[in-house]
Amino acid sequence: MRKSRMQSASMIRRSTVFTLLLIAISAIPTVAQVTVSLQTGVHAARLDRPERMLLQPARDIDIEGARGEARTFGLRVSAPMSRRWSLDGGLAWSSNKSWQGGFGSARPKFETQTIFTSVAARARLTPVGARWGLTAGAGPAVIFHTGSGTSLLRRNTDVGALLTAGGSVRVHPRLALTLDAQEYLFSSRFSSTYTPMNLADAIQPAGSRFRKEFALLVGVAWRAH
Numbered sequence: 001m002r003k004s005r006m007q008s009a010s011m012i013r014r015s016t017v018f019t020l021l022l023i024a025i026s027a028i029p030t031v032a033q034v035t036v037s038l039q040t041g042v043h044a045a046r047l048d049r050p051e052r053m054l055l056q057p058a059r060d061i062d063i064e065g066a067r068g069e070a071r072t073f074g075l076r077v078s079a080p081m082s083r084r085w086s087l088d089g090g091l092a093w094s095s096n097k098s099w100q101g102g103f104g105s106a107r108p109k110f111e112t113q114t115i116f117t118s119v120a121a122r123a124r125l126t127p128v129g130a131r132w133g134l135t136a137g138a139g140p141a142v143i144f145h146t147g148s149g150t151s152l153l154r155r156n157t158d159v160g161a162l163l164t165a166g167g168s169v170r171v172h173p174r175l176a177l178t179l180d181a182q183e184y185l186f187s188s189r190f191s192s193t194y195t196p197m198n199l200a201d202a203i204q205p206a207g208s209r210f211r212k213e214f215a216l217l218v219g220v221a222w223r224a225h
Helices: 002-027
Strands: 035-045 052-056 061-065 068-080 085-096 099-102 112-124 132-147 157-170 175-190 207-223
Touching: 035 085, 035 112, 035 175, 068 112, 068 207, 085 207, 112 157, 112 175, 112 207, 132 175
Parallel strands: none
Antiparallel strands: 035 068, 035 207, 052 061, 061 099, 068 085, 085 112, 112 132, 132 157, 157 175, 175 207
């Protein structure tokens, strides 16, 4: 348990460092026009096999993570590269408490956490200076997996890509409300075969599985100058 906690703390520290680097990169083009966005929303955790499990035979506990909507919080920092192009970087932290299985008299806390970090080049699709704005973009992403119990993944860090589309409406020269749809594409490698609790389903082999994870976030964006 202590080792698991140390690994989780180390992963969070690496994620924080990576995010700070992304923010620094985003701010290089023109610090005077940096925009900071705080976001919240949901992540549709659609994987058809669990990432984590918690086994405690002495307490009759056998829990596996399950698909479900995960609460998500995000932070992004962006800076313009030209009138229509901008560069942004940030993270989305997802916490999914969906699970399946049996437990004894004491119900343990169980959750699967995913930290999506990314950099994206975005193009503005609407006229520059308009109150309403639409953007689309893409870029590289690094995904960190952590949470309760034991990981069923061979590695807890995956590299992939982000596809994103968003909209915004200005309510003040420096303040805007935003909506951001984010699709993360990556591959996770599982360390062993998996037999679902519903035995009618087929056994799923170990190895790589391509994943598409979707997050929908609303937020508030503040432009520094």
